[in-house]
Amino acid sequence: MKAMVYRGPYKIRVEEKPEPIIEHPNDAIVKVTLAAICGSDLHLYHGMMPDTRVGMTFGHEFIGVVERVGPSVQNLQPGDRVMVPFNVYCGSCYFCARGLYANCHNVNPNATAVGGIYGYSYTCGGYDGGQAEYVRVPFADVGPARIPDWMSDEDAVLLTDAMSTGYFGAQLGDIVEGDTVVVFGAGPVGLYAARSAWLMGAGRVIVVDHLEYRLEKARTWAFAETRNFAEYDDIVVELKRSTGHLGADVAIDAVGAEADGNFLQHVTAAKLKLQGGSPIALNWAIDGVRKGGTISVMGAYGPIFSAVKFGDAMNKGLTLRMNQCPVKRQWPRLFEHIRNGYLSPSEIVTHRFPLEHIAEGYHTFSAKLDGCIKTLIVP
Template sequence: MRAMVYRGPYKVRVEEKDVPPIEHPNDAIVRVTLAAICGSDLHLYHGMMPDTRVGMTFGHEFIGVVEQVGPSVRNLQPGDRVMVPFNIYCGSCYFCARGLYSNCHNVNPNATAVGGIYGYSHTCGGYDGGQAEYVRVPFADVGPSLIPDWMDDEDALLLTDALPTGYFGAQLGDISEGDTVVVFGAGPVGLFAAKSAWFMGAGRVIVIDHLEYRLEKARTFAHAETYNFTEYDDIVVHLKKATGYLGADVAIDAVGAEADGNFLQHVLAAKIKLQGGSPVALNWAIDSVRKGGTVSVMGAYGPIFSAVKFGDALNKGLTLRMNQCPVKRQWPRLFEHIRNGYLKPSDIVTHRIPLEHIAEGYHMFSAKLDNCIKPVIVPGAG
């Protein structure tokens, strides 16, 4: 098969790899029909994520058609169209039983926190991802779901991570009716978080970013107020002024650590693989939310060694809530919103790129070229 393969920082290419085999009776092999590049893939692309090995295939957002199933699989059969959540999880451990699918205890021997994630380094289990023609899907009776007949493929694709994660970010904010919600980051997850905040009763939604084309999307797609932080001496002071000097009720960090990393991290990356940069957006969230408010975090963070203003959060009496999104838990309500016409996830897709051109796709997305917000990868095209 053809697959995207990592060859080192900023180096990805398409190569021939063996089609993955069934390794366990509960496996399925899925022929990928659509995949996507996620903002968190840039941590891998830039070489900032620990234990990202040469030869790995990235991609935790994908849908496809079941090609083959193991002898224990009961819920799927060859020919089924399926959407696959980015979480790999067993469905039966202590954490899965409580709906914490992203914290599964049985799928990742290398971490005590996160469970398994497709195509996201050996820190997250070492599973190859879906930026390829075929992918092995473990626990096939647990994760994948049939794509409803009424759902478009691109909408289903965005339900595998970006949309549920944004919705989860708004959910973690514990939004009350009339709340002012500020979202840091107008990438796909931030856009979905802003849109979702309205569903939960927000009275005002503000989005902060530095790229004008993404802020325009926040205005048209998420109907949010927007501010470009480069236009203000101190965006936190401006947000205080804009909220009657109290602060927002809820702040959502949809940025995480900057995927570009800072200079020191690039110098040291080969040795200690620090992920991301300083948690600027998280500190802005802590500073700009009102006393007694809530900060929701679902941006990508790894083992960073930068100062988070924890003392400020303590003294302000803030509630901090965070996790990797348990994707499948969000699906029933999101299916309703899409079917009722309240939400069209694929509205944020800006580019459709053949798998053979994925190296150019990564470069474009990383360098923010051509007003790229969400690139979709099409195996077999081009």
Template sequence: MRALTWHGAEDVRVENVPDPEIVNPRDAIIEITATAICGSDLHLYDGYVPTMREGDVLGHEPMGEVVEVGSAVENLEEGDRVVVPFTISCGSCWFCEEELYSLCDNSNPNEEIAREMMGQSPAGLFGYSHMMGGYAGGQAEYLRVPFADVGPVKIESDLPDEQVLLLSDVFPTGYMAAENADIEADDTVAVWGCGPVGQFAIQSAWMLGAGRVVAIDRVPERLQMAREHGDAETIDFEDEDVYDRLMAMTGGRGPDRCIDAVGTEAHGTGLMGVADKMKQQAHLEADRPHVLRQAIRCCRKGGTLSVPGVYLGHADNVPVGPLMNKALTVKSGQTHVQRYLDPLLEKIEDGDIDPSFVVTHREPLEKGPEMYETFRDKKDGCIKTVLTP
């Protein structure tokens, strides 16, 4: 089959790779009909994620049609149309029973690598390094889905792929980010990063009762999308100081809830931003925590900081003192996607939201390498790309 494969920093290729096969009775094989490039895929593209190997198949936002199921899979059958969550979860360990699916104890066959780096291992993820299981991803013609009796959600309506595809990751991720922010009625919510996760965090903040949403970015088309589709007030951090502007907007108190939808490759300003980038490129720190620093400084006393943005390791100069003395609550984590699939699908089917508004580019799989570069460099107004094998 054809698949997008990783060969090092800025080197993604479309190649022929072996077709996936059933290896466990709980597996299913999906023929991919649509798959997307995620912002966190760019951390792989830029070479910042450890334990990648040459030839790894990329992608963790797929959907398609079931073409084969293992003998233990009773909830799916050949011909079913499904969206596949990026988290791989067994459904029966303590964490899965608590609906903490991205912390599954049983889905990462390389848990010793993750344990060495993190202390404990989270769940396995599709197409996201050998530390996270070494699973082939979904930017391909076919995908093997482990624990298929737990993960995929069936699409039984005639909604087009683009409207439901983003249930695989970015819509639930934005929703969980807003949920983790502990939004109360009429709160002011500040969202750093207006990529797809940030856009869905904005939408979800309104769903959860926010009184005001402020979106922070520097890319004009992303800020425009936040205004037009998210009814957000916007701050271009290249034109004005974010702290000063947020204080002016909130009477000096600061936003009640802050969401970091950026993560490890934040574009910092000033000398500290330059230093972060140099240290990351020299492997002296894993992450650029500019947004974390700024959100901690801006958030009101007693507020909440939600972190859906992907971080990879250690970061310098994170202001722990202000975090503690301002009594901030921090919530983070990979998304427990399976928890949100049914309720968010219902919102789509009821017409409450059409997630396809973030899709700006639609291309065949063969153009994947070109679209990675376009997305990373924010060219051609690219916010979200859907690939079709």
């Protein structure tokens, strides 16, 4: 099969790889019909995540058609059109039993932290991802779901991570009616979090970024106020000024490791692999939220050793909530919102590339060229 293959930071290409095989009775092999490049894939592409090995295939946002199933699979059969959450999880461990699918204890040798994630380094289990013609899906009776007949492929693929994660980020904020919510990052997840905040009762939503075309999308699609942090000496001062000098009620960090940090942070992350990025967006969230406020973090981070303002968070009495999204938990409500016309995730898609041109897709997305917000990959 053809598959995207990692060859080092900023180096990917399409190669021939062996088709995946059934390795366990509860596996399924899925023929990928649509995949996406996620903002967190850029952390891998830029060499910022530990144990990202040469030869790995990325891609944790994908849908497809079931090609074949193992002998124990009960819920799927060949020909089913399925959407696959980015979480690899067993469905039966202590954490899965509590709906914490992102923290499954049985799918990752490094499961003291995260569970399994498709195509996301050996830190997350070493599973090849869906930026390929075929992908092996473990625990096929647990993760994948049949795509409803009324749902488009493009909406479905965005529910496998980005839309679900943005919605989850707003959930973690514990938004109550009338709250002022500030979202750091106007990429896909930030846009989805901002739009979702209205569904949860926000009275005001402010999105912070430095790319004007993404801020325009935040205004027109997420109906948010915007602030370009590059236009202010201190964006936190502006956020305080805009909120009666108190700060927002809720801050959502939808940036993670790709935040613009200082030179030392980028050297230790991208060059020396000593940390998983810059905590600047998280520190803006800590400073920009009011005392007693809530911070939601679902931007992806690796290990970070540079200073997070934890003392400030403690002294301000902040509530910090964070996790990788347990995707399948979000689907029932999101299906309802999409079917009722409140959300159309595919409206933020700007680019579509065939699999053989995926290197161009990564470059366009990474360098923010041509007004790129969300990129889909067609095998």
